[in-house]
Amino acid sequence: MPKRRDVLKFGLLAGAAAALPVERLTSAFAQPATAAASAAPTIKLFETQLVVPPVLKPTHTIAGTDYYDITMRVAQQEIIPDLETTIWGYNGIFPGPTIRARRNRPIVIRQHNKLPSEAAVHLHGGNVPSSSDGLPGQEIAPGKDRHYLYPNRQQATTLWYHDHVHHHEAFNTYQGLTGLYLITDPAEDKLGLPSxxxxxxxxxxxxxxxxxxxxxxxxxxxxxxxxxxxxxxxxxxxxxxxxxxxxxxxxxxxxxxxxxxxxxxxxxxxxxxxxxxxxxxxxxxxxxxxxxxxxxxxxxxxxxxxxxxxxxxxxxxxxxxxxxxxxxxxxxxSHSGHPKLPSKLVPIQRLKESQAKVHRDFQLNLDKARGEMVINGKSFDPDRIDIRPKLGSTEVWTIFNGETPDLPIPHVFHTHLVRFQILDRDGNPPAPFESGWKDSVTVMPGERVRIIMRFADHPGRFLYHCHLLGHADAGMMATMFVTP
Structure with a gap:
């Protein structure tokens, strides 16, 4: 297990990289100049067959709720042919098993921790209660377990679950703690999409x-x-x-x-x-x-x-x-008779900026003096509440990447609990492919992105942060408390 100092060093990876010329970055990415990398195994492109993660079946069902058991544990997996890699996996596989859920049909997952350190599971993009969000203070100690309730009161979508232990999130997910969570619904069924x-x-x-x-x-x-x-x-x-x-x-x-x-x-x-x-x-x-x-x-x-x-x-x-x-x-x-691509998918209700009574501004940047990644000048403190949105309210947030030209670091802004729509990028409308519902958005150095969201369903404590996980580990995270 790495020391906190080493994890933070890994967290500032982008800062260290961005300080280098583009030519060196390209060289480092293509052929990392280290003794360890020079001794790395030769990997042939397209040598292995794609493996689709297995779909997990519930252990039992009670009154319309499906119950699952997942064990986080250390395992060996053949990633590179003829070599064994030590991974941390949900049910001992990387990626973990896929969960297929149905809209409005709740799921309860009992996560067992058989890892050598604590873990916390976050359903990324999930509209879930605060108690099941994998927040700081909700860590699972080795040998213990925790139940997560996912109501699935949201439209058909592709979500994923991953570790969320602060200061160790980048390391733990790098070790393999990721898995898919798919929600389906009747509106999607009617489209005849490939299945x-x-x-x-x-x-x-x-x-x-x-x-x-x-x-x-x-x-x-x-x-x-x-x-x-x-x-x-x-x-x-x-x-x-x-x-x-x-x-x-x-x-x-x-x-x-x-x-x-x-x-x-x-x-x-x-x-x-x-x-x-x-x-x-x-x-x-x-x-x-x-x-x-x-x-x-x-x-x-x-x-x-x-x-x-x-x-x-x-x-x-x-x-x-x-x-x-x-x-x-x-x-x-060869194949014939495959379904046509629908010309229309599902209607999207656009949130109106005129309905937003609250506007907030967030600046993301590296604090060079402290060596920390910050939001509005503050590094993450799990005991501090940074904002208090009101349940049922609509808000507009302006996200500004405040990095300077000498350190042109990108950031990826992610909100827990609530999804959003992109209003504009530097005053220009979003690209058509990002005109739907989002929970993460890339903000390039010097760029301003405005997003709009409505807080519904769940009060309580949630996070927002950069999803370049090393940045979050290094402090670029904050807490919101949604008040009833």
Missing amino acids: GKYDVPLVIQDRSFNADGSFRLPDPNLGEFAGEVAVINGRPSPRFTVEQRRYRFRLLNGSSADCLHELTLGSGDTMHVIGTDGGLLAVPVAVSKLPLAPSERAEVIVDFSKYPVGSQIVLNSSVFGTPMQLLRFDVVK
């Missing part, structure tokens, strides 16, 4: 490895801001066999560090975005490039019917200008 084996989750993460296959944390002294290996569903740059038809891919950027992706298809064709963090869009949006920051989700439709059998299409990415090949699709079988 079953044609509805495929893709958990995109970055890792570095030692020669023995163990995880290696990026080294901020050398400007390593992310791992050099793309890991998809726990496999390094795998391949996936597809038929000549449309597929629905649920994309999650589950990176623990600063891996801001820009996704493209190697064929140059477009993808259709049908959903983001908080649920489906009103209409599909065609994109040739799709930004996806850590914690963001995007649901896309890719049509493979246009490619001959035998075709190979690569899902590529660019991370701060450095190319990565994430996944190869191999078209191996």
Whole structure:
């Protein structure tokens, strides 16, 4: 287990990296110049098959509530062929098992902690009571367990669960504590979207490895801001066999560090975005490039019917200008009669700025003197309440990335409990693919982003923070108390 000093050093990874020239950043990302990295195992692109995380079944059901048991434990997993990697996993796998929930059907999960240190589970994007949010003070000690209640009173969407122990969140998730949580509903059912084996989750993460296959944390002294290996569903740059038809891919950027992706298809064709963090869009949006920051989700439709059998299409990415090949699709079988792409999805009720009685301003930046990441000049204090929104109220927040040109650090602003809509970026409307419901938004250096939200359902204590997890560990987090 790393010392707090080392975790904070990892947390300031972006600051250390951003201080370096772009050329050195690119070099460090592509070929990290350390003895450990030079001895790292050779990883062949597309050598392994994509593995889809298993769907967990409830242990029992009582009065319409499904009950699950999950054990967090240390395990060995073959990520790189012929090598064993020590992971921390939900039920001992990385990523953890997928939970499939139904709107308005509650779930209770008992999380057992068999790890060597405390853990806290956060359902990212979940509209849940404060007591089940995984906040500071709700840690599970080794050998203990905790029950989490998830009411699922929200529309169909792709959520995920991960560790949320302050000062150790980046490390714990890097060790493997991530999993998907999918909610379905009748409105989604009616659309005839690809389902079953044609509805495929893709958990995109970055890792570095030692020669023995163990995880290696990026080294901020050398400007390593992310791992050099793309890991998809726990496999390094795998391949996936597809038929000549449309597929629905649920994309999650589950990176623990600063891996801001820009996704493209190697064929140059477009993808259709049908959903983001908080649920489906009103209409599909065609994109040739799709930004996806850590914690963001995007649901896309890719049509493979246009490619001959035998075709190979690569899902590529660019991370701060450095190319990565994430996944190869191999078209191996013909298919006819696959569903059409709906022209309309689900209506989205736009929140009106005129209804917002409260406007708040938040500045995110590195405090160089203290070596801490701060919000409005303050580092996180779990005993301090920073704001008190009122239940039922609508608020507009302006998020300003106050980093200076000598340290151009991006931030990804995330709100617990409440999802939001983006009003504008520096006065300009958001891109069509981010016009729906969100819970995380990238804010680039010097940029101002305005978001609007309505506080409903749950009073109590919740968090907002940067979801570049090292930044949160280093203090870029704050507490809101939603008052009745």
